[in-house]
Every structure is written in C-alpha cells, then in structure tokens.
Amino acid sequence: MAHFTKATSVKDWLNQRLAIETVERVMASEYWIPKNINFLWAMGMVLAITFALLLVSGIFLLMYYQPDVKDAFYSVNYTIMRDVDYGWLWRHIHGVAASVVFLIIYIHMFTGIYYGSYKKGREMIWISGMLLFVAFSAEAFTGYMLPWGQMSYWAGMVITNIFALGDLHLDGLVEWIRGDYVPAQAFLTRFFMLHVVLIPLAIIGLIGLHFAALRIPHVNNQDGEEIDFDAEAKKYLAGDTAGSKVIRFANDFMSKDMMVVGFFLIFFFYLVFFNYGFALDPVNFDPADGLKTPAHIYPEWYFLWSYEILRPFSVNIGLLAFGFAQVIFVLLPWLDRSPNAVPASRRGVFKIWFWVLLADMIVLTAMGKLPPEGIFSTIGLVAALGFILLWVALPFITMNEKKV
Amino acid sequence: MGKAFGAVAGVGAVGSLVAMKKTWDPLPSVKAAGFTTLDMSIYPEGEVITEKWRGKPIFVLKKTAAMIAKQTEEQKARDVVVGDSHFMLAIGLCTHLGCIPAYIPAEESFLCACHGGMFNWAGEVTKVPPPRGFDIPPFKIDGMKVILGEAGPEYQKMKDSGVTL
Numbered sequence: 335m336a337h338f339t340k341a342t343s344v345k346d347w348l349n350q351r352l353a354i355e356t357v358e359r360v361m362a363s364e365y366w367i368p369k370n371i372n373f374l375w376a377m378g379m380v381l382a383i384t385f386a387l388l389l390v391s392g393i394f395l396l397m398y399y400q401p402d403v404k405d406a407f408y409s410v411n412y413t414i415m416r417d418v419d420y421g422w423l424w425r426h427i428h429g430v431a432a433s434v435v436f437l438i439i440y441i442h443m444f445t446g447i448y449y450g451s452y453k454k455g456r457e458m459i460w461i462s463g464m465l466l467f468v469a470f471s472a473e474a475f476t477g478y479m480l481p482w483g484q485m486s487y488w489a490g491m492v493i494t495n496i497f498a499l500g501d502l503h504l505d506g507l508v509e510w511i512r513g514d515y516v517p518a519q520a521f522l523t524r525f526f527m528l529h530v531v532l533i534p535l536a537i538i539g540l541i542g543l544h545f546a547a548l549r550i551p552h553v554n555n556q557d558g559e560e561i562d563f564d565a566e567a568k569k570y571l572a573g574d575t576a577g578s579k580v581i582r583f584a585n586d587f588m589s590k591d592m593m594v595v596g597f598f599l600i601f602f603f604y605l606v607f608f609n610y611g612f613a614l615d616p617v618n619f620d621p622a623d624g625l626k627t628p629a630h631i632y633p634e635w636y637f638l639w640s641y642e643i644l645r646p647f648s649v650n651i652g653l654l655a656f657g658f659a660q661v662i663f664v665l666l667p668w669l670d671r672s673p674n675a676v677p678a679s680r681r682g683v684f685k686i687w688f689w690v691l692l693a694d695m696i697v698l699t700a701m702g703k704l705p706p707e708g709i710f711s712t713i714g715l716v717a718a719l720g721f722i723l724l725w726v727a728l729p730f731i732t733m734n735e736k737k738v
Numbered sequence: 739m740g741k742a743f744g745a746v747a748g749v750g751a752v753g754s755l756v757a758m759k760k761t762w763d764p765l766p767s768v769k770a771a772g773f774t775t776l777d778m779s780i781y782p783e784g785e786v787i788t789e790k791w792r793g794k795p796i797f798v799l800k801k802t803a804a805m806i807a808k809q810t811e812e813q814k815a816r817d818v819v820v821g822d823s824h825f826m827l828a829i830g831l832c833t834h835l836g837c838i839p840a841y842i843p844a845e846e847s848f849l850c851a852c853h854g855g856m857f858n859w860a861g862e863v864t865k866v867p868p869p870r871g872f873d874i875p876p877f878k879i880d881g882m883k884v885i886l887g888e889a890g891p892e893y894q895k896m897k898d899s900g901v902t903l
Contacts, residue, residue, distance in 0.1 A: 491835075491836045491837070495835045503903060510764075512764075515764070518793060625795045626838065627838035627852070645853050650869070707854065
C-alpha cells in the first residue's frame, strides 16, 4: 500500500494521488519540440481546436434536432435556425467547421508528405492520421444526412449503393445498411446514431492514438534532421536554452501554436458570420424527395477529388479506382522506397511528384464539381488516370533516389 | 483456464454479433409494405409516368405504335404486354449508383444527371457508366392490373433469361 502524508496544499494532495507533476512534465514542460519548424507545424493544434468547435456546436444542435424523416428538415431549418436563440450560430459554426476542418486536414497531410514526416519511426503517426481522415470522412457523410434535404437523401442513396460493389450486386448488403429498400426512417436514425455517438468516440480514440504515436519519435523538423532529443533536452535544462535545438511543448511552443490558432480563428469566424454560404448547399434547402433527383449531384468540395476518380469509368473499374484512391495514401510510408527523410525540395524527382500530385488533386476537385460532359469528362479521365499512375510510379521514382 | 475463458467469451461475442446484425435488418413492417398494384388501362401513350414501389420510382411508358414496330428482339424481351398494350416497366433508378434519370421526350431517352449515363425508351443502356439497362421490378399480370413485388411467370422468364437481375 502506498504511503500518504498529510497534504501541505491542494497541489500536493492531488500530486500524491494523481502524480500531476510527473504528468505535467511528461506531457508538457519536458515534451521537446524542435526549434527548426514553421507555422505549418501548428495545423495539429488548429485541427484540435476545430474539432472542439464541432463538438461544442454539435452538442447544442443535438438539443433541438429531431431524427425523424417527417421532422428532421424542419427541426434544422425552422426550429434551430429561427426559433432557438442563437441556433443559427451553432449551425453556422458546425457547418463551416465541418468544411474548414478538411481544408486543414489536407494542409496537415500535404505538409507531412512534403517534409517526409511519415518515415523513420513516424509510420504510426501517418497511419493513425489516415485513419482519422477516414473517420472524419464518415463523420462528415453521416452528418450530411441529418438535415434530410434533397442532397442529403441523394448522397445517401448514391453512397450506400457503392456497397453493392458493382457487378457483385450485393443489394442485400445495401438494404441491410439502410434498413430499408431506400434511405428512410431506419436509415436516418442509424446514421444519426453513427454521427453523434459511434464515430465521434472513434475519432476521440484515434486522436489519442495519433498523439501517443507522436510522443516517442517526436515531431519532424524543417530539414528532416535527426535530433538527439535526450542530449538537446539536457542542454536546455542545463541552462543553454539558446544553444539547444529544442524548446518545451508548454508553454513555449504552445504560445506560438496558439498564435497561429488565433489567426485561424479570425479567418474562421469571419466565415461563420459573413461568408457561411459555401458550407450550406442551396439544393439541400429542398426537403428530401425519393421521386425526384436534383438536376446535378455533387459531393462537398473535400470529397470531389475521389468522386471524380469514380466518375469517368464504367461501374466496376470506377469502383476499383475509387477503392484504390481511398487506401493508397495509407501505404505511403512503404511506397516511398527512399531512405531520405528530408523536405521534397531536396529529393529530386520526388519534388516533381509531390507538386504534380497536388496539382492533379486540385484538377480532380475542379472537374468533380462540373457536369460530366464534353471536355470536362476528358480532363477528369486524364486526371484520374494521372492520379493512379503517380502512385504506381512512386516506388520506382523513390527507389533510385540518391542518399542525401 | 485461458482457453475456457476464451471459448465462453467467443460464444458470447458471436451471439452479440448475430443480434447486432439482425437489429440492423429491415423491419417486418418495411418488408410487408413492399407491394403496389397498378391499373395499366389508364396510361397515355408515349408518356413516362412515375409510380412508387418500395420507396423507389417506377417508370411506366406505354409504347407508341411506332416504338412497337421498330422493336428489336432484345427490346421485345423487355416488353411487358398487358391486354394488347405494350409497356416499358422498370425501376427508375440508374443502375450505376441509383439516381433517377430524367426522360427527354425529344430524344426518347433517359439521361442521368449524376454521372451522365443514358438509357433509351426501351430501358436499355446507351451510354456508360451504368453497367446494364434498367432493372425490372418483380411483377405479376392480373387482367389489366399489374402487382409489383410479386413474381409472375412473365417476370420469371425475364429473370431466367437474364433480361433483368
């Protein structure tokens, strides 16, 4: 049995029972962050804050939302938007944050790719991050169903039909997922459950894993330099704070992190108050109608690139290409055969590969929004084939890379 | 000890998975509501009328004399004959991912807005991505009535010959 003494202060009382000083040291004051980083290293904290905004605004929306096919549309567009004081605020925060969170996720992802932050012991950070991307995608999709407008219904119809897997004709599986022949009450209630309980729990768990995966390899730096964190920490603690290559996570690094978060929040609330329209599709302001497809169906902007990979092909090939696009990023640490964990700018052909991939995904995104006709179909097809070729070529490009 | 514990826990895990799977199944009330009766004598010629069966749109097109005259063997195999009228009867969902294609009378074709697939007046696919023509719902002919959701001999023949899934 542990030995407890009479506490001299509240802090001492807690310290004896929870070891808060040790926790603080391990998690904050002696968790070392390299000095050689830039504002892109703050995206993780920006994401954490955005997730917190989604969680809080979601809790308030949850108090008035009705997961019922008859009432859902009106509970969102009438009750929350007009009856509830400041209901519009929670909805706009929720909608804008759901869109912006993907922008930051993509920046965070491409920062990782550019600086090689998925290599040399950082593979689990990359994998847990990609799992978070999948979980956030599922969260976005299930949430999109809830207002039960035309886009909700038809997105639900089209996406659940993907599970029939083309010529495998797994219609039974699709009906099982929906709980009906078409998206209806059972579908809405179970997607509501997924959106407010199961997937958020998974996301919170994965965020824990993502942070834990970071603790041992530490964050990367701008030059991909391998830092001896123990030696640098010793130097710092011995008083040579200027000569050491690291700083404390808190409060030193956090103060810089939160400055970037501050700029982000100015931009974010500008969108919430003055420019929220982009996050609320006008078509979704028509109540769901199973007998009328909207003239032009497209997903939210953050899914457009993978949607465009599905679209130009016949159904089976399209599904294979789509499946490829969904999983291929996860395999990046193994498809990149080069031992160099340095920025793309110093990696020769990989630098070109990186910028071409980014440009290709922007082209796919633009084409995904346009109607599937004429020249747009052709550009989309070329960009989709380009995406697949880029990933197939990656191992060969990186295999012959010279050691930096 | 570990094996015994594992076996008991395993049985429990399988049991709960079965319960979870069954809980997600369509409810009996959903399955029971899966029948619709159509009176085929009321449809005008050459117009696409949309009916509803199991929440899905059903296209009914009473073919014009010109359409009947130019039917190929494949198109005849999809033909639903009630009395002396010929119909294109189909689930009005694109066989690609389930959007509802719109009928363009001038072209006698259906165009899907989602991914650009096209179907002709007989329900055959004329432009990918859809992998096959419109699916035909299970139907049973009863005088001038058609019952959707029940498989009659005419439907069974279409299914056996691979005209529909």
